[in-house]
Amino acid sequence: MDSNILVVDDEQRMRKLIKDFLKQKNFNILEAEDGEQALKIFNENKNRMNLILLDVMMPKLDGWSVLRQIRQMDSHIPVIMLTARAEEQDELFGFELGVDEYIAKPFSPKILVARVEALLKRANPVKKEIKDHDGIVIDNDARTVTVDGKNIELSFREYELLKYLVDNENIALSRDKILNTVWNYDYYGDSRTIDSHIKKVRHKLGKKGKYIQTIRGIGYKFEVK
Numbered sequence: 001m002d003s004n005i006l007v008v009d010d011e012q013r014m015r016k017l018i019k020d021f022l023k024q025k026n027f028n029i030l031e032a033e034d035g036e037q038a039l040k041i042f043n044e045n046k047n048r049m050n051l052i053l054l055d056v057m058m059p060k061l062d063g064w065s066v067l068r069q070i071r072q073m074d075s076h077i078p079v080i081m082l083t084a085r086a087e088e089q090d091e092l093f094g095f096e097l098g099v100d101e102y103i104a105k106p107f108s109p110k111i112l113v114a115r116v117e118a119l120l121k122r123a124n125p126v127k128k129e130i131k132d133h134d135g136i137v138i139d140n141d142a143r144t145v146t147v148d149g150k151n152i153e154l155s156f157r158e159y160e161l162l163k164y165l166v167d168n169e170n171i172a173l174s175r176d177k178i179l180n181t182v183w184n185y186d187y188y189g190d191s192r193t194i195d196s197h198i199k200k201v202r203h204k205l206g207k208k209g210k211y212i213q214t215i216r217g218i219g220y221k222f223e224v225k
Contacts, residue, residue, distance in 0.1 A: 003050040003120055004028045008038040008066065009082065010058045018053060021109040022116065035061025039069060049077055051120060053112075056083040064097060071098040078123045080115065082107075131166075134224045136208050138163055152204050157182065161194075162201050165212060165222035174219040194219075 005027050009015050012033070019029045030045065032038035035058050042049060052070070056063040067079060081094055084105045091102055101119055103112055130139050135148040143159060145152050154162065160182045165173065175191040183193070198220060202209030213221045 002026070002028065004030065004045065004048050005116065006030045006032060006038065006041060006045075006049055006052045008032045008035070008053065008058070008063070009055040010034055011055075014055075014082075017109060018112065021113050025113060025117070027116075034059050035063065035066040038066050042070060046073070046075060046077070051078045051080070051116060051123075053080050053082060053116070056081055064093070067094070067097050067099065078119045080119065133166060133169070133211070133222075134208065136166070136205065136211070138166060147205055147208055154201070154204060158197055158201050158204070161197050162205075165220060169222050169224070172215045172218050172221045176219075178219060 005022060007015050007018050007022075007029055008031075009018070010033050015031050015033070019031065022029055030041055030049075032041050037060075038052075038054070039061070042052070054063045054066060058066075063081060063083075067081070070077065070079070078100045079098065080101045080103055081099045082103055082105060083094075091099075094102065100123075101115060103115060130137060137146045138144075139146075140163070145154055145159065145162065161178070164178065164182050175194050178194050179191070198212060198214075202212055205212070211222055211224050213223055215221050
C-alpha cells in the first residue's frame with residue numbers, strides 16, 4: 001500500500017507507537033504534534049493525503065477545530081479521531097463535524113491498523129474494470145458476457161476459455177497452453193476438446209465469433225479487426 005497517513009498527537013510516544021505499526025503495512029507516515037502543525041502539513045500535502053489519525057486534546061488547536069477547518073476546505077479525506085473520552089455527546093458532536101470513525105484510548109495497535117485498512121478500502125473502492133471488445137463485454141465480477149448488450153449463456157469452461165483468449169488479445173495461443181491454463185494440468189484431454197469448445201463459443205458470439213481466429217499449426221487468437 002502506498003497510502004499516506006497523517007498522525008496527529010501531542011504525545012511523541014503515541015505517535016511513534018502508531019507509526020511503527022502502520023509502517024509494518026507499508027503506509028507512508030507524516031506526523032504533527034499539534035493542531036496548527038497538522039493543518040500546515042495537510043495543506044502542503046492534501047492532494048496526496050489518504051487518511052488522518054487525529055487526537056482530540058492537543059495544544060494550540062484541538063482536534064475538533066482541525067477537523068472543522070479540514071471539512072470547510074471541502075475535503076472528504078477519511079478521519080479517525082483518537083480520544084481519551086468516549087462519551088456519547090462527544091461522539092455525536094464529532095460525527096456532526098464529519099468524523100468517519102472513533103478509537104478510544106487506550107487501544108490495541110493491531111485493531112487501529114485494521115480500522116485504518118478497512119476505512120481506506122471503503123473510501124477507495126476498487127473500480128470495476130469492464131472492457132468492451134467491439135460489443136463483447138466481459139464482467140469478471142458478475143461472470144457475465146454480453147454481445148451488443150444481449151446476455152449470452154456460457155458454461156463455466158466456455159466462459160474461462162473466452163476470458164483467457166480476450167485477456168491475451170492479439171496473442172497466438174497454442175492448444176497446449178490453452179489446455180493447461182483453462183483446463184488445468186490435471187486434465188487428461190486432447191486438442192479436440194478445445195476445438196469443440198471454440199466452436200460453441202463462436203456460435204454463441206454470433207457475428208462476433210469471427211474475432212476468435214484459428215492460427216494454423218498453433219492454436220487460436222482473439223483479435224478485433
